[in-house]
Amino acid sequence: MKKNLRTSNPFRRVTYISPISEIIDNAFQQSQAVRRTRIKKRVSREQKLAFLEKDRISILTHEFTRKIDSILDQFPWVEDIHPFYQELCNLVGSIDKIKQVLGRLKGISNQLREIEREQIQKISDTNHPNVMASVRKETGGRYVSLVKKAQGDVKYLIRIVKKLKSVPDFNTTLPTIVIAGAPNVGKSSLVRCISSGSPEIGEYPFTTKQIVFGHANFGLTLVQIVDTPGLLDRPFDERNLIERQSIASIKHISDIIVYMFDCSKDAELPVEEQNHLLEDISNEFSDNPTFRVLNKVDLLTDEQITKAKNELKTEFHISTMKDKGLEELVEALKTTVLTMLKTKDKFKDVAKLSISEEFLLQEEEDFSYDI
């Protein structure tokens, strides 16, 4: 059951993609190692040579196709992967290009087998040892020039995997809370306070450069809490790759957004821009419930907090540093998650797994919202 719940990062199962130069070197080493071939009955010298050269060609073909097929087997079928990982593919490369590259590699693998058939026939058609040896050499030459055409393509796939392999796994059936906001507002600090995640916290902006997942036990279910890199208030086209990861997680994996404001004098982004950023996110990327949270209240006066309430419509006023207001925020998140478990179709499996009916009924009485 656990296995079904997990959507692992499909790029993690790519163990190794050999560069073309390595594929060539390895194939020739293997085929040159064939010095004699096993023939049971007594045959002429020419026939023995023919067997030997055919073996060398077969081993060469096997080594080339084995390595290229292994790339095709390991590389995820990009059309089937979760939209979140698809979007990340498009951030670091392009799904269309990946499909073209994989198609070309498949074509090369097929061509290698066709050439093998042709060349082996040529050896069968001759009795001259010199011709046999030159057919084998010619085969090697044709293979090398064919696979060299894929050099750039294979490098491209290696680059994509390198960039995407470190993206964490996530679980599509667990409720997911994405913590978003401008740089330095305290997103990572909040994730550390309320989940198992332990992202780095820094006094400087853009400390977080990659999405980090933490988990929290909300009693009824586990939830995923996602720390995201800070966003600036600017159009999508102008965003860098780091910011685009945040947007991808808001767009594809969030069920709830916690948007954090920093109104202290150290705020990285003016308050108006923080507010505008939130409007942009809500309009463009998400219909999900969004919690407006003012952090660092320990640095603010009561007047400043009231101003934020009025102007930014902040609903929660916390200090991750002084552990203020966190309980209220978590309780509100729990309530929203509970509603989602009961009403959203996508959580029906996790709901079955983690909630006993009895407990649900009891919870219904405790909470004052309509189903």
Ligand SMILES: Nc1nc2c(ncn2[C@@H]2O[C@H](COP(=O)(O)OP(=O)(O)OP(=O)(O)O)[C@@H](O)[C@H]2O)c(=O)[nH]1
């Ligand atoms: N005074 C005060 N400082 C805080 C509070 N929460 C976080 N900070 C400080 O704010 C700075 C930024 O905190 P982070 O949690 O790294 O902020 P972030 O939003 O994850 O930053 P980026 O990853 O760079 O976008 C750190 O120096 C924290 O110690 C708070 O409630 N009060």
Ligand SMILES: [Mg+2]
């Ligand atoms: Mg951070």
